[in-house]
Amino acid sequence: MVGGYMGKILRVNLTTGKTSEEPINDELARKFIGARGYAGKVIFDEVPAEADPLGPDNKLIFATGPLTLTAAPTGGRYDVVTKSPLNGVIAGSNSGGFFGPELKKTGYDFLIVEGKSNKPVYLWVTDDKVEIRDASHIWGKDTHIATDAILSELGDKSIRVACIGPAGENLVKFAAVINDKARAAGRTGVGAVMGSKMLKAVAAKGTKRAPVANPEKFKEALRVAMDKIKANGVTSQGLPTYGTMVLNHIIDEHGLYPTNNFQKGTFEHVDSVSGEKLKDTYLVRNKACYACPIACGRVSKLPDMEEETEGPEYETSWAFSADCGIDDLAAVIKANDQCNKMGLDTIATGTTIACAMELYEKGFLKKEELGSAPELKFGNTETILVYPELMAKRVGLGDKLAEGSYNFASMHGHPELSMSVKKQELPAYDPRGAQGHALEYATSNRGGCHVRGYMISPEILGLPEKLDPFVVEGKGQWVRIFQDLTAVIDSEGLCLFTSFALGADDYAAMLSAATGFDYTADEVMKAGDRVWNSEKLWNLRIGMTKKDDYLPPRFMNEPLPDGAAKGQLVHLEQLLSDYYNVRGWSNEGVPTEEKLKDLGLQ
Amino acid sequence: MTIPDNRNLKKVYIEITSKCNLNCKMCFRRFWNDEVFEMDFEKYLRILDELKEFTSLETVYLGGIGEPLFHSRILDIIGKTKESGYRVEFGTNGTLLNKYAEDIIRLSVDKIIVSIDAPDPKVYEDIRGTDFSQIEDNVAYLQETKRRLNAHNPEVEIEVVAMKSNLDLLPNILLLAAKLEVTSVIISNIMPFGKELCSETLYNEIFDYNTFIDKMNSQIGKYRLKTVFPKFELLTERKCQFIEQNATTIRSDGEVAPCYRLLHSYTEYIFGRGKQVNAFSFGNVYKDTLLSIWNRRDYKSFRYSVKNALFPSCTDCPLKDSCNFCLTTDSDCFGNFPSCADCLWSRGIVQCP
DSSP states (O other): OOOSSOOEEEEEETTTOOEEEEEOOHHHHHHHOSHHHHHHHHHHHHSOTTOOTTSTTOOEEEEEOTTTTSSSTTOOOEEEEEEOTTTSSEEEEEEOSSHHHHHHHTTOSEEEEESOOSSOEEEEEETTEEEEEEOTTTTTOOHHHHHHHHHHHHTOTTOEEEEOOHHHHTTOTTBOEEETTTEEEOSTTHHHHHHHTTEEEEEEOOOOOOOOSOHHHHHHHHHHHHHHHHHOHIIIIIHHHHGGGGHHHHHHHTTOOOBTTTTBSOOTTGGGGSHHHHHHTTEEEEEOOTTOSSOOEEEEOOTTOSSOEEOOOHHHHHHHTGGGTOOOHHHHHHHHHHHHHHTBOHHHHHHHHHHHHHHHHTTSSOHHHHTTSOOOOTTOHHHHHHHHHHHHHTOTTHHHHTTOHHHHHHHTTOGGGSOEETTEEOOSSOGGGOHHHHHHHHHOTTSSOSTTSOTHIIIIIOSSSOOOTTOOTTHHHHHHHHHHHHHHHHHHTOOGGGGGTOOHHHHHHHHHHHHOOOOOHHHHHHHHHHHHHHHHHHHHHTTOOGGGSOOOTHHHHSOOOSSTTTTOOOOHHHHHHHHHHHHTBOTTSOBOHHHHHHHTOO | OOOOOOOOOOEEEEOSBOOOSOOOTTOGGGTOOOOOOBOOHHHHHHHHHHGGGOTTOOEEEEOSSSOGGGSTTHHHHHHHHHHTTOEEEEEEOSTTHHHHHHHHHHTTOOEEEEEOOOSSHHHHHHHHSSOHHHHHHHHHHHHHHHHHTTOOOSEEEEEEEEOGGGGGGTTHHHHHHHHTTOSEEEEEEOOOSSGGGGGGOSSSSOOOHHHHHHHHHTTHHHHTOEEEOOOSSOOSOOOOHHHHTTEEEEOTTSBEESSSTTTSOEEEEETTEEEEEOOOOSOBTTTSOHHHHHTOHHHHHHHHHHHTTOSOOSTTOTTTTTOGGGGBSSOOTTOOSSOOTTOSTTTTSSOOO
8 A cells, every 4th residue: 555645636727727636656656755856756747948937837836745744753844846936947945834734634745736827816725625716805915914814714723824925926036935924935936936826825724644554664663763853962952942043153163154145154243143042032932843843943022023923043043144244133033024924035035135235345236226225234234124025025126136146146247246056045054164065055956055965964063973074075975865865855745854863764664654665775865866866857958067066156266264164165176076976977967877777767 | 563353342431412501610511612412312222232242341331521311311321221231320410310310220320420529519619500509419319219219229429620729628528428328439630621720730739649648548437438539740650541441432423532532622731731632533333333443453553552551741741842743632753643642631640430
């Protein structure tokens, strides 16, 4: 028996209003697992490479994995998969909360949205059913108002909603899909695709349970996994106590805490924007996503806020503080809340502001262009309170900033000042401080990103073993393993944070027991490798080459000026050649025939 | 692992009605959202017929959340059940005992358990909203009738919920119990179903329960009573009385739940922490046979897991205030559906008859 999957895919064509169902393909399920992997394959097969990401030919998939909705620790994730409007890659944007499992409860593993509606709509998915409903009254509203309006309209507060805010509607290139008001499928601009289809929201409420092929074996595997999560310091202490903001101090101490648009590696005011500070000031409590024993989520409240808000996360707290040279935690919390409401990716929003600050301070962005908006100087707190909304609504300079830092910097003649890879902004680790992580940034299939092979884990945190962050040798193999394993975790429907405690054996054991497919650790890793190569093939198909596996020149040419990694540069050529080699790719980064044959990807 | 099919059901709790003529302060009927049903007599007979499949079945306990004597055909139900050869027991609030005393004795009901919250008219009335002396009179009347008819049955027990507001009065219950000739007094702690009741718990703070128990016990010789105390703190042992007794429960609409706790949906406050309890059914006796439901793979596996305590303990887990599993009874981190990981009945803190 194939368990784990509900067994059905729901398709909704917004051009014609037609809906249909089809079964999950067992062979694809076995080879690509689910969520990011399987849905990515659907995009690969069904969306033409040249399709306009914001046109009707693009498809948008809300995809759960075989472990989503099960009791597997953190089994509450889903992916939004589509062709990215930011850079054309297969966007897989992963989110937690409760929406993913709720969607799966309706009996569908995936919801595939096709075409384009001519008026604002939302989808209401219940057990084996979907309804296309008018959303004119909530178009233009922020994610909180829209979510509340849908809940009250449908008359059930336990419904789960994933929606876009004004940013998605206005096709901001880094618009997020926000579910449960505060969890974001944040990166690669998936919210803009939703907006282009005039799809304001998906509301879901189901009553089904995930089938498990071998419940006894599954329980055994869960206990092993839970014991490891409870025994691990990061998952049982660090993350629950301080959330992801446990990292601000750690990364700063290691000298790779990017400050002022990656011009420095330490931030003198890190204390005032740390997880410790948050805990002492505005933290109300922890919040866990579905089936999560880690509970890194933060619920915080400022004295002058009417309602509690969630977050901020490490990346957000960094993007709005150190990267913009700002030391005001309360302002960071407000900016984060604003991004959730507007439906913006916080990393891209903060770093695009930081990029504009550097352009401004260097004289490439003129004061006249700012209009009445706050002056873009590092340290100016007002910027992060004002610009997010301008970007989401494309007002004034916000309209240009909404194209992302790469496009914005290019418009001003200096693309090299955009700290991005494949046009997507880099997150909160200076690549000069960790060679493996630099390689992961350069080669990440979806562009600048830390969650497709989190090399900070071995290079800084020492998990599963401590590597010297400055050493180049051997990093290719590490990055490959981390990338493949992450592809497995995303595709199963689990949270990356379990990987601090779990290994391939654990993921294979849970997946095998749930699905009834008999995976070994090697086989799941091979499935991860397959997902990775398939995404890579798409990138080649849309015309990307080795040149796109680049880093902004700053990291190869300007040594870090301060901190524990002072003097470091990224040795990219050496890293890439090692990596391509261990991947079984040519010197130009193209998978060889032999490799593809081995993975069954020809 | 395969658990063989079996017919070892020994006790069945049947909620013949979820209606009640009272509206007690701590009852979870006040806090739930479930529809109220009275089980059809014909349907009851069908269930009774199905019970023949279970050769070791001894006891039919009429009760769940409603007042069984409030069922319009209670006497027919008792009569038919006794005719089938089972022990019949039920729990009651006692308000209707005077009306049915003769019939209960004539039909040879084996045991009744009367809920009395405080041997003090004022406190009782505050909790139950009805006149205490009436209950006392009703039980006394039942006992008198037994004597008059020279009958031994039913055996009468008293159940009390110990709360802060009735604690001082509890020792007096023994005097009352002796006067009413009951055989035992079952004391349970309160399970708060509303936040406002959290302050009534005795196990929430340092409460010198040993002195309390000693005080009660010093009188039992005098009154020749059995007193069953709950646990007043979180102890290691976990044991489910429903599982230990090979029991099951059937709700008034036919749903089969493993126990009282999962019979209905409501919110519990476990040491002050809210938990949504969601009714859990392994099947409906109006659709499937009870034997097939009893032998469903997931129900067998559930009983095995609970019997062997193969479930986590949310109640004292360091993650309890943030873990999403703790929010409902739906599942837990061991992969159980439903989850007993926060059950205060299994800890002996809260007791059922």
